[in-house]
Amino acid sequence: MLSRRLSLRSVVGRVIAVTAVGAAAIGATLGLFFAANTRLKEANADSVRAARVSAAAFDVRGKITELGSAIRGVVASPDRASIARWRRAESAWEPSLETLARAAATSEDQEQRTEALRFEIRLYVTDYGDPLVRIAQLSPAAARSSDANTEGSRRLQQILDHTDGVAQSAAVEAAQRSADASRLAHQATVAGIVALVLTPVLLILLGIWLARLVAEPLRQTVEAASAVAAGNFDVRLPERRRDEFGSLARAFNAMTQSLATSRRELIERAESLEQSERHKSELITMVSHEVRTPLASVLGFTRLLLERDVSEAERRRYLEIVDSEATRLAGLVSDFLDARLIEEGQFALRREPFDLGALVREQAELTLAHDDAHELALQLPDEPLSVEGDRARLTQVVGNVLSNAVKYSPGGGTITVGARASAGVARVWVADEGDGIPPEHREQLFEPFYRGGAAAAGIPGTGLGLAVSRRIVEAHEGHIGFDPLERGTRFWFDVPLYAGNGNGR
Numbered sequence: 001m002l003s004r005r006l007s008l009r010s011v012v013g014r015v016i017a018v019t020a021v022g023a024a025a026i027g028a029t030l031g032l033f034f035a036a037n038t039r040l041k042e043a044n045a046d047s048v049r050a051a052r053v054s055a056a057a058f059d060v061r062g063k064i065t066e067l068g069s070a071i072r073g074v075v076a077s078p079d080r081a082s083i084a085r086w087r088r089a090e091s092a093w094e095p096s097l098e099t100l101a102r103a104a105a106t107s108e109d110q111e112q113r114t115e116a117l118r119f120e121i122r123l124y125v126t127d128y129g130d131p132l133v134r135i136a137q138l139s140p141a142a143a144r145s146s147d148a149n150t151e152g153s154r155r156l157q158q159i160l161d162h163t164d165g166v167a168q169s170a171a172v173e174a175a176q177r178s179a180d181a182s183r184l185a186h187q188a189t190v191a192g193i194v195a196l197v198l199t200p201v202l203l204i205l206l207g208i209w210l211a212r213l214v215a216e217p218l219r220q221t222v223e224a225a226s227a228v229a230a231g232n233f234d235v236r237l238p239e240r241r242r243d244e245f246g247s248l249a250r251a252f253n254a255m256t257q258s259l260a261t262s263r264r265e266l267i268e269r270a271e272s273l274e275q276s277e278r279h280k281s282e283l284i285t286m287v288s289h290e291v292r293t294p295l296a297s298v299l300g301f302t303r304l305l306l307e308r309d310v311s312e313a314e315r316r317r318y319l320e321i322v323d324s325e326a327t328r329l330a331g332l333v334s335d336f337l338d339a340r341l342i343e344e345g346q347f348a349l350r351r352e353p354f355d356l357g358a359l360v361r362e363q364a365e366l367t368l369a370h371d372d373a374h375e376l377a378l379q380l381p382d383e384p385l386s387v388e389g390d391r392a393r394l395t396q397v398v399g400n401v402l403s404n405a406v407k408y409s410p411g412g413g414t415i416t417v418g419a420r421a422s423a424g425v426a427r428v429w430v431a432d433e434g435d436g437i438p439p440e441h442r443e444q445l446f447e448p449f450y451r452g453g454a455a456a457a458g459i460p461g462t463g464l465g466l467a468v469s470r471r472i473v474e475a476h477e478g479h480i481g482f483d484p485l486e487r488g489t490r491f492w493f494d495v496p497l498y499a500g501n502g503n504g505r
């Protein structure tokens with residue numbers, strides 16, 4: 001997790017990396033300044049030391065010159081005073097040389113030169129000075145021999161040269177350090193100027209880079225979030241980035257998608273609730289409307305029978321009306337119960353093998369028994385048409401299609417009822433010569449409560465018959481449909497043939 005967050009792909013990682021590079025550059029510039037300052041200080045200290053070394057060397061030079069003058073004084077007149085001067089000079093050079101040695105101690109070269117110098121002076125005093133003083137005391141003339149003096153002058157000059165060498169070495173070293181320091185100071189100045197020019201440019205570039213890295217995706221996110229807040233769940237953020245904004249975009253898109261899905265589901269649920277509410281209120285309207293008429297007749301005629309003396313013939317006619325209206329009421333109630341079955345989607349079939357042809361004949365004859373307006377034409381096979389199904393339910397389907405054929409051809413005509421086996425199914429059809437079904441009503445005919453133009457035409461009904469029939473036929477793995485005819489309509493349905501005892505053609 002931590003390594004992922006700090007990788008160079010992440011915004012945090014990249015900002016940290018760029019800041020670190022900038023900080024390193026500033027640190028390097030400052031380091032250069034610091035180094036230059038230290039070198040300058042050192043060079044300063046070196047020149048002070050060189051000055052000290054030259055001063056000490058000058059002092060030593062004086063002492064050596066004094067040694068030379070003192071020995072020349074002794075040679076010229078070896079008296080007490082000149083010898084005392086020699087003794088003083090002899091003891092005076094060493095402290096001065098000690099000072100020089102201390103000043104030169106920091107440089108190996110100068111230290112060696114100083115030690116060599118000490119040795120040379122000591123040798124000059126012991127090997128040349130002291131013996132010459134003794135010779136001068138014994139034989140002044142011998143001491144004044146030019147050989148001895150020439151040798152003394154040569155050695156003295158050599159010592160003086162070496163003394164100057166120490167001072168010169170210190171001066172050369174100081175000059176070199178100072179040259180180093182000034183070169184570094186120059187470099188530091190150049191680096192400083194470059195940094196001065198580059199820093200604002202780099203800061204501006206960094207600002208632009210940060211803006212593109214952060215500000216642009218941030219703006220897109222804010223816009224998308226506002227759109228979602230306003231109810232638009234179709235907005236999507238680009239997911240191609242591989243940093244935190246890419247992850248944000250993916251999470252955001254998943255969120256809007258799931259919001260859109262939930263909203264769609266909510267709307268669908270609300271719509272289906274609304275539809276079932278509508279069905280319920282339609283059912284109530286239907287029940288109150290459809291039940292009222294037959295109930296009024298039943299009540300009217302029973303009251304008539306109770307309150308009045310009527311002839312035997314009249315009594316019979318009234319009771320027949322009461323019977324037929326009560327039957328109609330019972331049919332309505334069973335339709336309404338079936339409507340509940342459609343809503344709840346359960347249909348338990350009690351399957352048994354039986355002759356569908358016989359059932360069709362029975363129902364057709366029963367329905368048209370008291371109907372003088374219609375002719376019945378039967379087209380049934382001679383042999384039984386065996387199917388395995390729920391007899392009562394299929395009776396309901398046939399009865400419904402037959403009663404529709406009668407109801408929706410009020411002008412009369414022939415009603416053709418047929419059945420036949422074909423391609424593994426038993427097909428039943430009922431054709432009437434009524435007014436037919438206008439194209440605009442054809443699609444919804446099998447929906448519960450849909451009555452097309454029947455309600456307006458004043459034909460009683462619930463709009464449930466075909467819906468229930470379709471559920472029953474489909475529960476038998478069959479199909480139901482209709483074909484508009486030149487005059488009237490032919491309704492048909494198929495159910496599978498009974499395979500048990502080799503029925504069918």
Ligand SMILES: Nc1ncnc2c1ncn2[C@@H]1O[C@H](COP(=O)(O)OP(=O)(O)O)[C@@H](O)[C@H]1O
Pocket residue numbers: 400404405408409432434435436437445450451452453454455460461462463464465466467489
């Ligand atoms: N044979 C037919 N001829 C014309 N219209 C029909 C026929 N059968 C059904 N319909 C139309 O289909 C509608 C639905 O029929 P159905 O579900 O049986 O309900 P109902 O008969 O109670 O009105 C009817 O209202 C009617 O408009």
Ligand SMILES: [Mg+2]
Pocket residue numbers: 400403404461465466
């Ligand atoms: Mg009907």
